Ligand SMILES: [Zn+2]
């Protein structure tokens with residue numbers, strides 16, 4: 001049977017203390033000495049610097065694509081703009097993307113974020129010329145008898161005919 005660790009528990013109790021939040025100043029019960037903010041929202045906003053153009057610049061860690069990252073819900077790194085959308089706007093549906101209308105990946109202003117499907121984002125990238133349009137696909141002729149995607153072609157390699 002596991003022994004109860006009294007010392008650790010006493011330490012835990014001593015650390016529970018009512019302290020002012022480092023962002024909004026309201027008192028909250030801190031559960032460990034490193035806790036400085038009353039909520040994830042305050043912890044998040046404290047890392048944001050508003051810019052004159054309206055963008056909220058993320059001043060904490062970013063990933064290699066320039067997106068801010070934020071430890072949230074179980075300590076995992078999440079993309080900061082997605083966290084912002086979930087905190088201030090609404091939950092993000094499964095599989096949905098959150099895109100920037102300001103084109104600034106390090107911006108986390110919920111007013112500059114729009115949800116979208118993956119295809120929207122691809123259209124957007126194509127429109128902005130970030131990705132070459134697939135020339136091979138553009139030339140694909142489904143009527144061609146030699147095409148491997150045409151079920152009536154002898155070269156067909158797709159799923160079995162039903
Ligand atoms: Zn606060």
Ligand SMILES: [Zn+2]
Nearest residue numbers: 055102107112
């Ligand atoms: Zn912005």
